[in-house]
Amino acid sequence: MAPLHTRLHTRRQFLRLSAGASAGAFLAACGSSGGSTPAPAASSGSAPGAASSAPSAATSPAPQGGTLNFLTWSDHWSKDELAGVQQSTGITVNITELADNIDGFNKLSQVRGQLDLVSGDALWVPKYYDAGLIEAIDINSFQVAQQLYSIARQFDFWTKPDGYLAYPWGWSPIQIVYNPKYVSPAPDSWDALIDPKYKGRVVMENQPTDIMLFAGIATGAKDIYNMTDAELATAKDWLKQLKPNVLKLVQQNNETIQSLASEEAWLSTQNLGAPDRVKSAGGPEVMAIIPKEGTTGFIDGEMTVKGGQNQALVKPYLEAGAQAEYVAQNFIDNGRPLWNEKAYQLLVNSGKKDLADRYLYNQPELALKMRLKGPAGNTDAYISAFNEVFGG
Amino acid sequence: MAHAGDRLETMPVSPYAGLVRWLLRGWAAAVLAFTYAPIVLLVLFSFEDSRTIGFPITGFSLRWYEGLPANTPLVRAVATSVTIALVVAVVATLVGTLAAFPLVRAGIRRPNAARVLFTMPIMLPGILIGVGLLVFLAGILKVPLSLLTVIAGHLVLTMPFVVLIVSARLQSFDRRLEWAAADLGADPARTLRYVVLPLIAPAILAGALISVTLSIDEFVVTFFTVGPQLTLPIYIYTQIKFGVTPEVNAVATLVLAGTALVLGLGTLLAMLTRRALRLSRRRAGVKRSEASA
Amino acid sequence: MTTRFGQRRGNLLRLWPFVPSAAVLTGLFFIPLAIVFVYSFWQVDPNLQVVPDWTLRNYAKFFGTETYLRTFLKTIAMAGLVTVSGLAVAGPFAYFLVRYVSPRWQRLILLAVVLPFWTSYLVRVYAWQAILGEKGVLNSVLLSLGLVAKPLDFLLYNDIGVFIVLLYVYFPFAVLSLYTSLERFDFTQLAAAQDLGARPDQALRRILLPQIRPGIITACIFVFIPILGEYLTPTLVGGTKGVLIGNLIVNFYRGGAFPAMAAASFLVAAVVLGLLVAFRRYLQVEDLVARG
Secondary structure (H helix, E strand, O other): OOOHHHHHHOHHHHHHHHHHHHHHHHHHHHHHOOOOOOOOOOOOOOOHHHHOOOOOHHHOOOOOOOEEEEEEOHHHOOHHHHHHHHHHHOOEEEEEEOOOHHHHHHHHHHHHHHOOEEEEEOOHHHHHHHOOOEEOEOHHHOHHHHHEOHHHHOOHHHEEOOEEOOEEEEEEEOEEEEOOOOOOOOOOOHHHHHOHHHOOOEEEEOOHHHHHHHHHHHOOOOOOOOOOHHHHHHHHHHHHHHHHHEEEEEOOHHHHHHHHHOOOOOEEEEOOOHHHHHHHOOOOOOEEEOOOOOOEEEEEEEEEEOOOOOHHHHHHHHHHHOOHHHHHHHHHHHOOOEOEHHHHHHHHHOOOHHHHHHOOOOOHHHHHHOEEOOOOOOHHHHHHHHHHHHOO | OOOOOOOHHHOOOOOOHHHHHHHHHHHHHHHHHHHHHHHHHHHHHHOEOOOOOOOOOOOEOOHHHHOOOOOHHHHHHHHHHHHHHHHHHHHHHHHHHHHHHHHHHOOOOOHHHHHHHHHHHHHOOHHHHHHHHHHHHHHHOOOOOOHHHHHHHHHHHHHHHHHHHHHHHHHOOOHHHHHHHHHOOOOHHHHHHHHHHHHHHHHHHHHHHHHHHHHHOOOHHHHHHOOOOOOHHHHHHOOOOOOOOOHHHHHHHHHHHHHHHHHHHHHHHHHHHHHHHHHHHHHHHHHHHHHHO | OOOOOOOOOOOHHHHOOHHHHHHHHHHHHHHHHHHHHHHOOOEEOOOOOEEOOOOOHHHHHHHHOHHHHHHHHHHHHHHHHHHHHHHHHHHHHHHHHHHHOOHHHHHHHHHHHHHHHHOOHHHHHHHHHHHHOOOOHHHHHHHHOOOOOOOOOOOOOOHHHHHHHHHHHHHHHHHHHHHHHHOOOOOHHHHHHHHOOOOHHHHHHHHHHHHOHHHHHHHHHHHHHHHOOOOHHHHHHOOOOOOOHHHHHHHHHHOOOHHHHHHHHHHHHHHHHHHHHHOHHHHOOOOOOOOO
């Protein structure tokens, strides 16, 4: 097997290989969909290695055809992946763009069966389930799921009696990113953000619920998603100290990077990958830490819509599209750790081990140490608290 | 009735007229500079090398332009946005202009109340209209989300502008012109076509311009009513997790250049046609006078 | 007089041109509005679904906290300021266009003013960040010319930044509205007035302004009202100091608190309606000629 990077450089070769891989996977999926094993003990089936070997002309599948309606973020798919899926399974994927979890939740609540597959973060997934919007899947009946890190198939917050709630995609913790030239001593706590020394030098993303969660962690709330009135009041006080330090709450991530690069801002809260991005934007060296009180982060996955018109195509799509080759390329393009363990091997084999390790790809257990992104229980109270602090 | 561009120099003017004209000219230049200052930077950033828009500039490159033809979702998004804007402009202008007439002339008992009804879509935040449309169209009527639902949303937003601007123009329209036309034997249809419409054309044009402007960059309502399609604003705003790159600057620059080119060519064409017409008319006039001589 | 033009009464049939727009308004606006209006009296359950749990709490909430009132008043002040400034900027510009520029060029220049707005709003506002920011173009120029000792940090991420960008975004609407009114104005009236002894400014104030009142009113409506719902501009250039009521409303949406968002929006709309009713005498434009 040629190294990944030379293969990837020739798009046609890449497509052919992935078509072959997905064809093999599709066949395997057809074979295993008949019998499902609910127990986590994985069915041995065909070894994952077999699927990534050169395409075997003998096992050309009958393309299924059809259209899959997928509501997702732009970093969950690529043109090459969709082309490969189309070639091997005949499935055309219709992408509806997603910005934030609440948008997806709201839209799915209204359009229901018009969508078949929806992406969502960690604790939003159970909300989708409780609201009757999605169905559980038998994750172990997915051939491609064997490529995942085993802990990804066992998240307790996604495990229900009738199955697993989402097919895992990627994750990232929120880190505090700082410019060591201006920020010292090196911060290790959320409270660094409210240090009056840094007035007007903090940039964060405009996510009211997330900011309330940060405040909850910083002030030691027990359950940051269901803070009591007293805890909310303490969190509000923390935020009142944060407000003068905040330069702006941004709409998009590139604004944070730009502020750090131009040194307008010295501190920010972001997903993985900031130091690299700030550097390539012409900015200084910045460091990223996870605060000692803990942090939030996202673990995202693809959810099967209940009553989706083309629900039968979900499994074939994932079997074809979630293959390690695509995932590895996706990591290179977008830069955050993904749950596909086999893709890590491919990255290592193509000389990208350093990059992958820097992005914590091979430390998936860290993800479970995060408090996960999700909606608040009493959202009215959360937003009211936020508005009272950040209102004009 | 005198119009702009007439030779008003023959009329008595105030001694400050020259100064005023220069001041106004300077003001107009300043306004245009104000309008285009950010555009200069917008174009500049489209050539910057780094993935992040803005200062500092690490270097210059054409890579964002080079990547455009391959980026089919982006190209399709631009095409979709333009198509929607044109459809919305045509429909909103038609429907809005149609509504402006009875609003002003039908002798409604409470014209201001009627005008307020038409203004209401402007009064509510787009996000509320978006949510309402999503719940009504998709949740209740089970209409599949598509470009049609997007156009519907844009129509609601742009129609009030057309109605208001055309009715304002109609309000101060000199009715005596229509009466004169009637006196000369024109029926209502001809009067409408040859007297009223040409004179309110600037308002209709302004309404159409506003519709295109509002629609082409509309994000909030579009976001709720769009299906698996992309418009340019949707493409841009859904890059939220990882941010936009200067490719959007490149697209914006090309759209600007393209539109300017089309307008420039259109004006040139109009100028040439007018000159050709004038020449042919002059020649025809000479022939006629020769014939009658 | 057998034409329709003089008649003020008639049967309902003369209202037929209303039908298309009425259909659009009813089906695509009033009905969806009624739905969210009902939502504003309901509540959202822990699963973020709106449930028919009737309550007035969503409305009462805004009267209980002074943040909302304060932000709303600030938004009204900002909207008013931008409207007045927009008229001040657009007025002389439109006047110049109509008075001193030939009709063909008028249209081109109008298009030139509108053209930048066919590029993406986001990248234009990013450009403003690059102009007004601490490390931006303006400061670089001022510093290099020695006009200031250290960069100006009060132009961005506060109310001033919001004002500048709002003015930038909305003044073309004022230009288009004023232009359509000015375009039909007979400038010889000004000369006639001066013949009769009026000073130039008197002529402007008492002859021109009343006749372009519809345009001025339209401009005010196009600028003032939408600003009350604005939230993108404050997010991009307002920082934490330039927050407007639109931001607070959208925050409710982001948290999934739809009823609260609806209630806040309707409260704002109610105030706008109230203002329109209170100022209706100024908004009334009589048919100046038909009486003659």
